[in-house]
Amino acid sequence: MAVDEPAYVRLEVSEGVGTIRLxxxxxxxxxxxxxxxxxxxxxxxxxxADVRAVxxxxxxxxxxxxxxxxxxxxxxFQDMTLRIRELQDCLGALAEVPKPTIAxxxxxxxxxxxxxxxxxxxxxxxDNARLGVPEIQLGVIPGGxxxxxxxxxxxxxxxxxxxxxxxxxxxxxxxAIGLVDEVVAPDDVYEVAFQRALRYSKGPxxxxxxxxxxxxxxxxxxxxxxLAIERAAFAGLFATEDRTIGMTSFVESGPGKAEFVxx
Numbered sequence: 001m002a003v004d005e006p007a008y009v010r011l012e013v014s015e016g017v018g019t020i021r022l023x024x025x026x027x028x029x030x031x032x033x034x035x036x037x038x039x040x041x042x043x044x045x046x047x048x049a050d051v052r053a054v055x056x057x058x059x060x061x062x063x064x065x066x067x068x069x070x071x072x073x074x075x076x077f078q079d080m081t082l083r084i085r086e087l088q089d090c091l092g093a094l095a096e097v098p099k100p101t102i103a104x105x106x107x108x109x110x111x112x113x114x115x116x117x118x119x120x121x122x123x124x125x126x127d128n129a130r131l132g133v134p135e136i137q138l139g140v141i142p143g144g145x146x147x148x149x150x151x152x153x154x155x156x157x158x159x160x161x162x163x164x165x166x167x168x169x170x171x172x173x174x175x176a177i178g179l180v181d182e183v184v185a186p187d188d189v190y191e192v193a194f195q196r197a198l199r200y201s202k203g204p205x206x207x208x209x210x211x212x213x214x215x216x217x218x219x220x221x222x223x224x225x226x227l228a229i230e231r232a233a234f235a236g237l238f239a240t241e242d243r244t245i246g247m248t249s250f251v252e253s254g255p256g257k258a259e260f261v262x263x
Contacts, residue, residue: 021059042094053200098212102121115142121212132169
């Protein structure tokens with residue numbers, strides 16, 4: 001980043017929760033700089049031991065409204081061949097954060113903005129939220145994982161309808177089809193997401209990491225391979241300090257009272 005170049009994405013940490021905050025008015029467009037900064041913030045959240053869960057938030061009006069169309073309009077096939085990989089790598093870095101991640105969506109999450117939300121484990125939406133992949137209206141298709149993560153989340157038929165039409169999905173429909181996990185008042189979105197992240201942050205970090213990786217990787221393989229992945233992860237957790245703490249606490253004090261240390 002140039003010395004005089006403003007930062008549009010930052011990681012803020014409080015009580016074990018890292019908030020990745022997108023802040024590029026007016027709509028948090030995912031231009032090349034924002035993509036670089038989002039990737040760096042995801043990598044920082046992955047590396048920092050004091051970050052146990054993550055919230056991605058774009059402010060009270062928008063999570064992100066997608067790519068910078070003016071920037072893309074001037075790009076050639078050769079330009080985009082390189083750039084689209086950068087976008088996928090950026091969102092891949094977010095998807096691969098080995099900790100619980102929650103998108104806090106108020107207002108619009110369109111195109112790349114929805115792909116940001118799809119890269120998280122959970123999505124909390126305000127009742128004013130509008131979600132969609134409108135790229136078809138530009139003569140293209142989603143390129144940041146929208147055709148793949150969306151279909152895996154809501155099923156191929158619903159994903160095709162959203163992609164083929166480019167329509168905006170309201171919060172109530174998004175909840176009904178499983179695109180979001182909870183709908184709340186817009187003013188409460190961040191706090192609800194933060195409290196959920198805070199709950200996860202108190203869990204055993206290595207077991208949460210193993211659970212996320214096992215579920216995500218298992219979805220891409222056959223059942224027998226998925227069960228093998230699960231067996232290895234389960235057995236491996238018996239080498240952790242948190243496993244000892246959790247089982248000892250259960251035997252001595254009952255369930256739900258363990259205080260984990262993340263090791």
